[in-house]
Amino acid sequence: MANLVEVRDLKVEAKTDTGRTVEIIRGVSFDIADGEIVALIGESGSGKTTIALTMMGHTRPGCKIVGGSVRLGSSDMAATSQKGLSKLRGTEVAYVPQSAAAAFNPAQRVMDQVIEVVRIHGLMSDAEAKSRAVELFRALALPNAETIGNRYPHQVSGGQLQRLSAAMALIGNPRLVIFDEPTTALDVTTQIEVLRAFKSVMKAGNLAGVYVSHDLAVVAQIADRIVVLKGGEIQEIGTTDQILNHPKHPYTQELLAAFKPRIHASAADRDAVTGKKPLLEAKGIVAGYGPIQPNGMPLALALKSVDISLEEGRNLGIIGESGCGKSTLARAIAGILPPVSGHVIFDGRELAPNARERQREELRKMQIVFQFADTALNPSKSISDILERPLAFYYGMDRRAREARVNQLLDMVQLPRNMKFRRPAELSGGQKQRINLARALAANPKVILCDEITSALDTVVAAAIIDLLKELQRELKLSYIFISHDLSVVQAICDEIAVMYAGEKVEQMPPSAIGNANAHPYSKLLFSSVPKLDTGWLDGLERDPELVRVFAQR
Secondary structure, eight states: OOEEEEEEEEEEEEEOTTSOEEEEEEEEEEEEETTOEEEEEOSTTSSHHHHHHHTTTOOOTTEEEEEEEEEETTEETTTOOHHHHHHHBTTTEEEEOSOHHHHSOTTSOHHHHHTHHHHHHTOSOHHHHHHHHHHHHHHTTOSSTTTGGGSOGGGSOHHHHHHHHHHHHHTTOOSEEEEESTTTTSOHHHHHHHHHHHHHHHHHTTOEEEEEESOHHHHHHHOSEEEEEETTEEEEEEEHHHHHHSOOSHHHHHHHHHHSOOOOGGGGGHHHHTTOOEEEEEEEEEEEEEEEOTTSSEEEEEEEEEEEEEETTOEEEEEOSTTSSHHHHHHHHHTSSOOSEEEEEETTEEOOSSGGGSOHHHHHHEEEEOSOHHHHSOTTSOHHHHHHHHHHHHHOOOHHHHHHHHHHHHHHTTOOGGGGGSOGGGSOHHHHHHHHHHHHHTTOOSEEEEESTTTTSOHHHHHHHHHHHHHHHHHHOOEEEEEESOHHHHHHHOSEEEEEETTEEEEEEOGGGTTOTTSOHHHHHHHHTSOOSOTTHHHHOOOOHHHHHHHHHO
C-alpha cells in the first residue's frame, strides 16, 4: 500500500517567554498509508498536536519547523510557501478541531460555513456544494439533514456541531483528515454517536486520517496504527491491537495502566459504616439560572428536588452527561448559586443558601475545586500569593507562619517548594490542578467538592491526581463529592455513585453494582457508552435504540 504521508526526522523548535529556544519535536519519523487512520497518543506536552499541525504546514505562534520533511502526496508541507499551503488546505488536507464551537461563526448559518471552503477554492457551484453538504450530513447521521444547515451554531447540540465541523472538513474531498481530540469535550453517550459517524465516513471514502488523543479507549475504536509520543519523541509504533495487548515500551505500559479503572478499596466495606450520621446532606435542592418566574421557579430550571448525603471519610460520585445538573448541584451546595428551595445541612447545622451569608468557619470546612485551573488561579499572582490568601483569611497567620505553611502545602500535593515563586502560566495543567487542590487544603476542610477536576487532564496526569486525592484522604480524613462524566474516575475514588439525568437523581449505587441488570434505563445507557480497551467494542456495541431516542429527546 502506497504511503500518502511520510514524516522524516521532523524537528520543531519553540521560543519560551524568556527568549530561550527549546526543541519540542525531536527527530520524529512515521508513515500514513492511503486509507489508513493513525493515532498520535501521549500525555499533555508530548507533541501530538504539534506534529499533526505540521501536516498542514502549520505551527503554533512561537514555533517553527527547523528540520526534516513532512510529505503529503508530492508536497513537502514543511517547505511549501504560504500561497501553496492555502491551495492544499481544505482540498488535500483538512482539520477537525477539539472545540467545534470555536470553529463556527455564531452570526452565520451553518450551511454557509460548511460550504465556504468550496467557494474559496471554486470547486463547484453553490447548488452542488449544498447538495454535497446534505449528503455528508446524512452520512454523519445528523438529524434533519435537509434543514439542519439553515440553523445557527447555537441552535444545534455539541455533538451535532462536532459532526458539522467534520462535514466542513470533508466537503473539499481531502485525502487526509486531521482529528484533534474531537470528542474530548463530549459526554460518553454523545461521543459514541460521533465516533461511529466519523469512522463510517472515513472508511466509506477510504480516507486517511490522523487522530490526536490521550484516550486509548477512543483510539482503539478508530485507529489502524498508534504512534506513542512523550517529550517530542516516539516511544513506540505498532498496530492498535499490538499497542493495546502487547505493549513493549514502559511508557506505553504506563499509559495503559493509568487508563484501567481501579475500584476504590473502601467500597468493599461500605456495609460496615452504613448508619453513620451524615456529615453533609442536601435535601430537596431546586436551582437554576435566569430571572425568577411568576411560578417561583428560575427561567432555566437545572435541578428538580435533588437529595444527596455524604458520611464522614467517604466519597460520593455524581455522574451524568453534560447539562444534567452535576455542576449546578455542587455550586448550590457551596452557596455559589443559592438554591430556590431546599436545605443544605453540614456538620449538624443548616447552612444559609448564599455563601455570602455563611459564617467563616462554615466556609472553611467545605471547599470547592473547579474544573479549569487556568481560570480558577489568578494569572497575575505568584503561587505563594495564591496559597497564602486562604491562610490569612481563615487563620490570620503572620507572614512567617504563612511561608512555612505554603511549604507544607506544596509538600502535601507533591510539588517542589521552589514552585511558589512561579506564576500559573509557568505550570503544566497537572501542576496547576495540584495548586488548585493545595489552595483548598489550606483551609483544612472536612469536605472538598471536586467539580470535573480531571476532565481537562490527560490519562496519566489524571491518574496521578486521583492517587494524590486518596493519599490526602488517608492522611487528613477528608470526604469528597466528586462530580464527573468519567465513570472510570468515580469508580477509582468513590464509595457511592449517584446518577443524574435532566436535573434529577435517578439512581444511587456502590461501584460494584455498575452493570446491574436492575439498573435504571438511563444508567444502563450511560454505563454501556463508556469505551473499552477493545478494538471491536464500537462495532459490536448494541444499544437499545428506543432508549437512545428517548433520552436524546429529553
